[in-house]
Amino acid sequence: MVPMSAALAADAPSPAVAGVPAAPRPRNRIAVSTYSFWRFLENSKIPVDKCIEHAAAMGFDGVEILHRQMDSEDNAALQSLKQTALREGVDLCGFSIHQGYVSPDPDVRQKNIDHTIKCIELAYAMGIPTMRLNTGRWNTTKSFDDLMKNRGVEPRLEGYTDDDGFKWCIDSIEKCLKKAGECGVTMGLENHWGLGLTPEGVLRIVDAIKSPWLQVTADTGNFLEDPYDRLAKLAPRTCYIQAKTYFGGGTWYTLDLDYPRIADIFRKANYRGYVSLEFEGKEDWKTAIPKSLDVLRKAFS
Template sequence: MTPGNEQDSSRRNWIKNSTLAAAAILAAPQIHARETALAVPKARRIPIAVSTYSYWHFQEQKYPIEKVIEDAAKLGFDGVEILHRQMDNETVPYLNKLKRQAFDAGLSLPMLSIHQSFVQPKAEDRKKDVEHTIRCINLATQLGIPCIRMNTGSWRTKKRDAAYYKDGQEPPIEGFTDKDAVKWCIDSYGECLVAAEKAGVILAIENHWGLSSNIDYLLEIYKPLASSPAMGMNVDTGNFVGDPYPQFERLAPYATIVQAKTYYGGGHYYDLNLDYKRIASILRKANFNGYVSLEMEGKEEPSVAVPKSLKLLREVLS
């Protein structure tokens, strides 16, 4: 190669290398920004279920759970919470049918909501509800449901009218105290948790009126049992006496699952105007990532009120 050609070749290599270096410098900020964006964790999409209770408020004629599953899939819910009292029966074929229908529709079954009470002075009465709970644990296992909604129970010494839902005050049965009831709940839950741990099912205690209207009592029951892997908490946005937000903020860090009430058309039992933007903010602060299950408790037709409720929850929880 002649000296002139050598110089031309060196010049061409220098220009090529300089161009590549300049391109690398220009691209570096874009690459860094892209890598940074990938490194920043994205907010997880909170799954939203709908309770079958949203379609049936204990009227004489039950609303079929199969229809709720069908509707939930069409509307874009992530799951269906089953109300035990709404089930047609407890046979294995029926349970398997519901499980298969939900699976085919791409829906989960996150919770089975049952009714029981451990606020009962007679040990034999509490034992019956312990046995009922264990039977429901077996139902949940068959359905593939990982969580059961549980209550504390109540003294049933006061009529469930509008005044009751405002203050939640309920005097104990004569000769007993609320502290007695707290102990009964702890002991009875302890029995149920043995079966729940074996089955891998969570028992989620709810602020569901009665004794649990008092958040201090609810936590007094929950905390001694919280070391069990089967113990959980279901926080209901609509079941607070007085200002709901400070109480919701207290319970949110313990929440396994949340039930979100709406009251379109006026509530069947009481009305609340809940600020779901504020509720969503509290959940984010508590790093809650579990299911939120809609309980539409209003008088408006579910075909109208349930889609509106889903839209509201999607907007605030996104």
């Protein structure tokens, strides 16, 4: 099967008319996640519509909406966000949700399947073409602070194996494919904690499902060791990039990421999609987000 990035982003576009030269390769468009304005900090939750306005004023091309940041799922509210983006001249390009399928309890898995399908419909209503998925994790480490101290690694649930977890994930995501295809929402499985901690784990699921509606969301900040080699493994299957910056120092860790090098990795894989900023530093977002945009613009131009 041809990877999505290769199928949709050949090295040069095919000319529409014989003899007409192909246009130069366009730069990657840069978005910002609404999470960048909030970062789950107490008393700093900014309404999504205001995030869209801030993003447009700063010069971003698009906005990724964090589902947990939304105040309403009413269709009128969804259409209002779409209208705000139209008025401000930015795309709603990504939808980031939280769910997990790593559970031996079929009722828990079904609850997360239902949540995923509902979120696909929300993305469709807002005209958003991509949606971030997680694998989920074993949840044997109850404190996220402890999980970070252990570099994202946690013990398996007693009596179960990684093979069990991967089967649960694969079976669950397969049940979401029909709705994704109906709505035209490409799900991007993120390299995150849990079974998605390694590129091999992410690709094991994506390759097993073999659907154009499941690809990869490549997060530049979630490989704490060897990020460049690991991102290179994901690049050919990537439909969306989340790019982290840490101005002011990160809450749990800080990575000194070489964005020109990262941009080159994805350029070689013919990635033409969005690069979405996830600012995770302690600096005031009013100064850190514009600085982050400058970093990403220069690297991915």
